[in-house]
Amino acid sequence: MPRVLVVEDDVQLVRALKINLQARSYEVEEASDAGSALRLAATCKPDVIVLDLGLPDMDGVELIRVIRGWSRVPILVLSARHMSEDKVRALDAGADDYVTKPFSMDELLARLRAATRRRRQATADTPELTVVTTDGFTIDLAAKKVQRDSGTVRLTPTEWHLLEVLVTSPGRLVSQRALLREVWGPTYAENTNYLRVYMAQLRRKLEADPAHPRYLITEPGMGYRFEP
CATH class of the missing domain: 3.40.50.2300 (Response regulator)
Structure with missing residues (x-):
């Protein structure tokens, strides 16, 4: 209940x-x-x-x-x-x-x-929290690894943190400020250029067509969303 x-x-x-x-x-x-x-x-x-x-x-x-x-x-x-x-x-x-x-x-x-x-x-003992699988890549949240057909994707700590925040809230819009506070800290809440740079890097590493992303979606002026 x-x-x-x-x-x-x-x-x-x-x-x-x-x-x-x-x-x-x-x-x-x-x-x-x-x-x-x-x-x-x-x-x-x-x-x-x-x-x-x-x-x-x-x-x-x-x-x-x-x-x-x-x-x-x-x-x-x-x-x-x-x-x-x-x-x-x-x-x-x-x-x-x-x-x-x-x-x-x-x-x-x-x-x-x-x-x-x-x-x-999102319960801790469910597979969805530890492993996220898409048609393009697999994210092992426990091991902090991303796999594509070509092998392991190397992410920087900041790229990983940003990806982790998004994939643990699948389908949910995460605001720019919330992402900035979570990944960089409260003093960076207005530095939206950080997000643009790092989201572009993640898309180059994970999306088949970075210019037309399938998984890492931008909601203009609002934030970003991970679509599994």
Whole structure:
């Protein structure tokens, strides 16, 4: 039974979410503030977190950053903040998805199903986490090796780190800032030219046609995505 941690201080909304989720065989934990959310995230090990950004003791974006310091649990933001800047901040902090209020319960449930599927695929003992196989190459994440028909592909430590971040989130858009912070550190969050250079190097080494990549996809102005 998938376990959902709902982090929301609107009592009526929590009640509605709990009724709908439990009716669909989800186990639900609830927290009304960031402090309780952190304790439950550490102890109950949720499969996905549904998180409001407007919490009484901490901004939700900061809470996402804290959780991302030690966990890769999928985080679905559920917020009344509609501005694109708010969405970008949440996604850059490590959120996996963003739904604005008011919302359709059917859409929220569909996104939860997708998040729990990704969670199962990313579990540490599954083959998907240790070996990623495509038609063009194979990535052994445990051994930190990439194989193509021509043999082992030699990657620099930076190229490997960048590739690792992308392939461990298959199909998910990873923002430019998130990649820069993860690979180079927070002081490089605006150095998008670094990404262009290193992504070009990875494509030359991995893609059959680097000018028309099949696996390492650019979303202009937003970030990059690995398509297996």
